[in-house]
Amino acid sequence: MQPTLLPRTSAGHIPGEAGVWVLILGDMCAFSAFFAVFLVHRAQNVALFSASQATLERRFGLLNTALLLTSSLFVARAVMAARAGARRLSARLLILALACGGGFVGSKAFEWGAKIAAGITLNTNEFYSFYYMFTGIHLLHVLIGMGVLTYLLALSRRGDPGASYVAAMEGGGAFWHMVDLIWVVLFALFYLLR
Amino acid sequence: MNYRAQLACAWIGLASTALLFVGMWPLMHFLPPLDPALPTADVAAIYRTNGTGIIVGGLFLLAATSALMPFFSAVAMQLTRMEGPSKLWTYTFLTSAVLGFVPLLIAEMLFSTAAYRPERPDEIIQVLNDFGFIMFVGPSLPGTVQILATAIPVLADRSADPIFPRWVGYANLWAAILVTPGCMVTVFKRGPFAWNGAISFWVAAIAFGIWVGINFWATRRALLRQMRPA
Numbered sequence: 001m002q003p004t005l006l007p008r009t010s011a012g013h014i015p016g017e018a019g020v021w022v023l024i025l026g027d028m029c030a031f032s033a034f035f036a037v038f039l040v041h042r043a044q045n046v047a048l049f050s051a052s053q054a055t056l057e058r059r060f061g062l063l064n065t066a067l068l069l070t071s072s073l074f075v076a077r078a079v080m081a082a083r084a085g086a087r088r089l090s091a092r093l094l095i096l097a098l099a100c101g102g103g104f105v106g107s108k109a110f111e112w113g114a115k116i117a118a119g120i121t122l123n124t125n126e127f128y129s130f131y132y133m134f135t136g137i138h139l140l141h142v143l144i145g146m147g148v149l150t151y152l153l154a155l156s157r158r159g160d161p162g163a164s165y166v167a168a169m170e171g172g173g174a175f176w177h178m179v180d181l182i183w184v185v186l187f188a189l190f191y192l193l194r
Numbered sequence: 195m196n197y198r199a200q201l202a203c204a205w206i207g208l209a210s211t212a213l214l215f216v217g218m219w220p221l222m223h224f225l226p227p228l229d230p231a232l233p234t235a236d237v238a239a240i241y242r243t244n245g246t247g248i249i250v251g252g253l254f255l256l257a258a259t260s261a262l263m264p265f266f267s268a269v270a271m272q273l274t275r276m277e278g279p280s281k282l283w284t285y286t287f288l289t290s291a292v293l294g295f296v297p298l299l300i301a302e303m304l305f306s307t308a309a310y311r312p313e314r315p316d317e318i319i320q321v322l323n324d325f326g327f328i329m330f331v332g333p334s335l336p337g338t339v340q341i342l343a344t345a346i347p348v349l350a351d352r353s354a355d356p357i358f359p360r361w362v363g364y365a366n367l368w369a370a371i372l373v374t375p376g377c378m379v380t381v382f383k384r385g386p387f388a389w390n391g392a393i394s395f396w397v398a399a400i401a402f403g404i405w406v407g408i409n410f411w412a413t414r415r416a417l418l419r420q421m422r423p424a
Contacts, residue, residue: 019362026364026365027371034393
């Protein structure tokens, strides 16, 4: 990806409207607090957390990560296309991003389904409480993000998307990248941390 | 227009949130909330030793939750200005405010009932305590809807000089997400999602406090602008 493809509107450009960053940074602060709570509980019972972690399917985690990273790439390209005025291309890229998001939701249902079938539920132990709750709250964010992407798709297809179109694409795109970023940290904490 | 009365109602919101805190903390000793994993006898002992504090603190909660309604009406007055002829989100805001705060009132009555006859068997006191805290923290979803109903008209207000700044809309979305996990309290007896948990109680309580503060500020700001001679 060449950085020259990203035209800047001014030296101090904030992607999207400034207000959306209150939500994005606020949400990231909240998730940081969640992760701190997780690490404190983990430190009190490392053996249990490690033993439980070993039962998670890393393939699912990796697949989820790949899906979200790919979807982020599509969203980034869609924003670039929007800036260049290529709205049809934007729409197509957003559909691909949404497909990745749908794949994420599907694989999560599969992963949870297998765990529940194995008798592992919310209260099996502390690790699984965190696992279901945090991945659940994140999944909620994915669903909200897919709603945002659908709105952007509708906007891209509209005859006249309005003056704030590019800002909407940037703001919605930034939200999707945040959802992606939080997953990468969740993946590291739940599937990889030793 | 009765701008001064609206301004007073906005201030009442701030005052009632403080009242909520006074009732919960120094009087009821419910900050932090009682541990759901506490043995039955210990729960009963707390109601027997601090019965009066719990009952009087409960009256503070009753006053605070009641006084929040004029505050919500003051916010709703601004929402309805943003909305124009359709009152969709204003109605949603007000009805969910009632739905969300009735459980708080019931929780207060349950705590008081537990303290009312401390000679009752331990198990009965524990049931009332459980019911009280589940009522207090659990019904978070009307709050989510109420906060979303604040965010939507703020963000839909596309005028050049919006009534609430747009970041207030996004801050509301943020608060809506953070108050939501409270609904999980019936699933857990310990950990961050129990009724005394870091996430379901503390994060939600702090987000609610910030939410009241931000909407108080935005409502006051909008009212002062309305009161300014044109």
